Amino acid sequence: MSKKPIVIVTVIALAAGAILFGKRLRGDAVDLSDVPEFEAKRGNLVIDVLEGGNIHALESLEIKNEVRVNEGTKILEIIDEGYQVTPEDVEGKKVLVRLDASAIEETIVDHDVEFQQTESAYAEAKQGLEIQESESLSAVKLVKQGVRFALLDFQKFLGEKAAREVLQSLSLPYDTETIDTYETDATEQIVKSFDAGRLYTETDDPTADSPFTGDNQNSQASTVDFSVLLKSDRLGEGEAEQTIRRLQDEALVAKTELAVVEEAVEGAKRLRERNFITKQTLENEMVGLEKAKLAVQTKDTELSLFRDYEFPKEAEKMLSTYEEQLLDLIREKREAMASVAQSEARFRSAKRRYELQVKKRADLQAQVDSCVIYAQKPGLVAYGGGNDNYYSSRYYDAISQGASLKLGQPIITIPDMSRLGVDVDIHESHIKKIQLGQRAVIVADAVADKTLEGKVTKVAVLPDSNASRYNPSLKVYPSTIEIQGTHDFLKPGMTAKVKIIVNELADVLYIPVQAIFVEKDKHYVFVNDGAGFRRQAVKVGDHNDEFVEIVEGIDEGA
Incomplete structure (x- = not known):
């Protein structure tokens, strides 16, 4: 039975394969005794990304220096690093750090x-x-009282009905309700006249849109023809009507008396003709007649004077007084609002300054309070911040008794040991493979015999700028892998290796990545077919740091 092709494995083998291929082309003899070989295998292939990092607490209580002094804040006392804060320490408010508060106390x-x-x-x-506010309210009330009294005087003189008719024709308030409406409307116009906290000047009209007369307008009293009220007999039961009636009655009495005197004179004349009375008696009667005639003339004149002169004069005078009182109301309200506005501005300014001083005082006291740091939660005390790095170590002095702290410098950190994670930097060539929630396997260097489970909980969107500061071509993405469960043997700061499982391939053919070489964007391996080595083109799939999937080109080894 013949063996299936065997694939060369190591880097040395790749170099040897390249030499072999070159010598074959030239027809030179080749020594294959030192070339390592690897049989292509079929099985499950885990695709992972391997990175190293440091273990840290995902959540920590980081206490920073909050004292703002130019010369820095000195550490007077500090608990030993590594001290285990207990619940009893928290309850008893154990002092962990004491800072120098003398500079802040002097500032206070x-x-x-x-x-x-x-x-x-x-x-x-x-x-x-x-x-x-009280004075302005009283002043406005007093002027408004003057408005009501002026209206009452006008109504008293003309009669309520006639006064109402005149005032309505001039669009002036004619009773208490319309006075209130007038005041409200005028107030709205005055409020509108505020421009960036400024009242209109005296030459402006704050009631230009008011249905009633505004300030700085000519009196309308002179335009009213009050004689019409007399001719049409429209006067009400007022003083003017009563005066006219009295004068008419007096004129009537004078005329009646004149008639009596005239009749007496006629009788006296007849008696004189008969010599029943003396000439002197007749003359006396004649004098009485002249007096009676003069009395009638006087009363008629008084009535005419009142109708033609006194009545319209008093009516216009009272109406003008009423108008002036209305204008005084607007002026008083405007002055009152201006005075109150100025007082409010002074008050707001003083209040703002006071609030700033209260805030500053509270802030200074808070800084004094922050100089004594008590135990706030159980845990292991670590000096500095949870994310200290090379740059922060160069900027801040090391934490120790007597050291000087900058504002915002982390003093101590108490990590939450129930949630630990590993910070790793993912190379840009692998970042597309990494997703949140992917499973990971963690091995801490200090306890290499223990394998921990974890998952990806954070992947940076942008590369780390600090990592590429000295090597611009290096692009890595900070990521966090959370360790599942709690483990007493783990400590923050331990180094660990993380394998992020990005894919699990079932029943695939794979070989070492070192066995692959690329020429003109094509992948090749060297295959031992028994007769010697030959170059074989292959199609590769996914890979990890050790093995690569072979999709086609070679078969599984025997």
Whole structure:
């Protein structure tokens, strides 16, 4: 029975195969005694990616220096590295690190003076705002009271019905409800006149869109013809109507008295003709007649003067007073809002400064508190940070008693030993094979006899920039493999090898990767067919670091 082809294996064999192939072409004699051979095998082939890395805790309590001082913070006391923090230490608040807080304490003393000044200014601004709000409210109430009183005077003079008719024709408020509406509308217009915290100037009209009269407008009282109310007899039961009635009554009485006197004079004349009375008596009667005529003329004049002059004058005067009170209300509200706005601005500024000082004080106190670091969770104490590297070691001083710390420098780390992982760098040639959740086999160098299970939990999207800093052609992707279960024999910082299982091929033909050589993008092996070695083209499949799958070209060895 003849043997099936045997494939050359090692790197030496590859070199020997190349020499053999060259000598065959030249017809030279070839010595095959030292060429190692490997029979192609069929079986299961695990495709994996092998990388080395360091074991670390996936979750850790990292305590950093939070004290902000220019000269650095000195470590006064620190627990020994490797100390095992117990639950009793946590409960008893055992001190792990004590830092020098003297610089921050001096800063707090200096800050107290500034804080007290700011606090006093804040209290003063707050009180000033409350006083201004109260004064403004009182002033507006007083002016609004003047508006109501002016309206009542106008209604009292004209009568409520006539006053309402006049005010409605001028679009002015005519009762308490419409005064409130006027005030609300004016307030809205004043609020709109604020521009970036600024009130309109006195030349602007804050109620331009108001249904009522705005500030800085001419009085409408002079445009009203109050005589129409007299001609059409539309006056209500007001003082004007009462005055007219009184004057009319007085004129009527004077005319009645005149008629009586005239009749008496006529009788006196007849008596004088008969010499029943003296001439003087008649003259006296005539004087009484003239007085009665004068009284009638006076009363008629008084009535005319009131109708033609006094009534429209008083009506216009009262209406003008009412209009002015309405304008005073707008002005007072505007001034009140401006004053309150200024007080509010001062208050907000003082409050903001006070809040900043309170925050600064709390921050300084927090820095003082951070100078004493207590046990917070059980675990193993490690100096520095959980992700310390070459660059951080050059930037930070080593952790020890008396060392000076920079702001943010990790002081101690207490890893969570229940969740450990291995950080590895995946070469760019393998990164497409790696996926989250893939199974991995881990072997720690310190306990090489123990095999651990794990899985891929993190794969970087971008290559590590630090790795390519000194070798730009090197592209590796930081990845994390979580170790399944808890293992007391593992410690952070241990080195380990990780095999990430990317594929498991069943019943395939495979040979060592060293047996393959490439020429013009084609793969070849050297086969011993019994008569000698010959070059054989093959088609390869997937591979790991040791073996490669042969899809076609050779058969399984006998």
